[in-house]
Amino acid sequence: MPDTPCPCSPKKLLTNCCGRYHTGEPAPTAEALMRSRYSAFALGLTGYIRDTTRPDQQAGLDMQDIAGWSHSNQWLGLRLHRTGAAGMQPRREFVDFSAHYCDAEGKLHEHRELSLFVHLKGRWYFIQPD
Numbered sequence: 003m004p005d006t007p008c009p010c011s012p013k014k015l016l017t018n019c020c021g022r023y024h025t026g027e028p029a030p031t032a033e034a035l036m037r038s039r040y041s042a043f044a045l046g047l048t049g050y051i052r053d054t055t056r057p058d059q060q061a062g063l064d065m066q067d068i069a070g071w072s073h074s075n076q077w078l079g080l081r082l083h084r085t086g087a088a089g090m091q092p093r094r095e096f097v098d099f100s101a102h103y104c105d106a107e108g109k110l111h112e113h114r115e116l117s118l119f120v121h122l123k124g125r126w127y128f129i130q131p132d
């Protein structure tokens with residue numbers, strides 16, 4: 003569906019935005035990775051959620067839980083609050099954002115999260131909090 007708007011930004015087309023990263027291009031910034039992971043949640047691309055989590059944490063992910071969270075909510079939009087450096091060697095950045103969604107009972111929610119990302123071998127990865 004080439005003309006589909008991107009879930010992360012209604013003004014952009016999926017193919018020009020997060021779709022590029024879903025099909026293998028490395029996200030150039032932590033913010034771009036966060037956006038593409040949000041869009042993957044909205045589109046049910048749970049494999050992408052796994053693949054963009056820090057490699058040593060991937061095996062420990064609860065994929066059923068991720069799929070349930072992805073499919074049971076209707077994803078309405080994303081708002082970026084701020085982003086910045088969080089360390090070097092390896093490079094880390096934080097992204098503070100809100101995801102807006104509607105749950106199965108029709109209730110609206112704002113999920114605010116301060117996520118941490120790490121740059122390893124040319125790719126950004128999400129660090130799963132302990």
Ligand SMILES: [Zn+2]
Pocket residue numbers: 008009010011014019020021037038041
């Ligand atoms: Zn996007």
